């Protein structure tokens with residue numbers, strides 16, 4: 001491909017509704033044919049949905065337990081899929097990422113069955129796998145189909161739903177960073193993909209009070225918005241509309257403070273600060289996050305102030321080719337301290 005063209009890859013179908021998990025067999029039939037269906041899932045998820053999935057797939061399910069989002073698990077799923085036509089990833093994050101990459105590497109179909117709505121990987125062409133040469137997502141293919149059972153997702157812990165809201169508001173700063181990169185470096189910018197991502201962020205910004213009660217209709221809005229941002233990445237042909245400086249900040253914290261805070265929670269904190277750095281309305285972001293009960297301070301995530309400062313100073317170094325407001329601002333220690341404290345993050 002030359003610089004004037006790019007490939008858009010999108011999911012083919014989405015089934016969303018209360019109780020749709022029982023329709024999984026029919027949903028994957030065109031890919032699975034008569035063969036076994038490899039189902040990648042963590043142990044907690046298996047205990048919750050195994051019976052429904054087994055009966056939906058009519059005894060054709062081959063379960064593989066995913067213990068971590070790493071290459072060893074990707075290989076395990078690939079091996080289990082040696083004579084399968086499709087892989088189904090059932091879970092909140094790691095099983096979807098592992099299944100997506102395993103299917104991509106085997107060139108077979110992948111179906112995503114999210115059991116929570118904590119980030120936009122459920123529909124995106126990207127997989128977050130640990131132990132690679134970089135701490136950010138790897139390009140794979142988007143799922144062929146996404147089956148989102150609102151009843152199952154509704155019963156997930158509220159913290160996961162709030163984290164999904166954090167990943168959604170981050171599109172505000174991601175899109176601004178994309179526009180900045182377009183102006184400063186001439187990088188391709190697609191206004192359609194950008195607007196689609198912004199619409200998803202606005203589901204949280206404009207509806208945060210209702211969303212924060214997490215009724216079933218709110219959960220459905222949240223899931224649809226997350227699916228849509230993954231589609232925006234597919235249209236853009238890159239993660240640009242979904243991931244800017246706030247994601248680099250979150251990825252940096254993954255490295256220096258592993259296990260503290262969820263992806264969307266860290267992105268939410270990053271969005272508050274990057275919005276201020278971009279001279280945007282950061283208070284609107286903070287208030288929306290508060291309304292959905294997502295964290296707005298480092299201490300709520302048990303992350304030290306010093307790590308926040310370090311992340312602001314160094315986050316852009318983990319992906320130097322991605323031009324963002326952090327590349328432009330080049331924050332030193334006093335400026336980082338001022339940014340984090342003036343926004344109340346530390």
Ligand SMILES: [Zn+2]
Nearest residue numbers: 119120167267
């Ligand atoms: Zn994200």
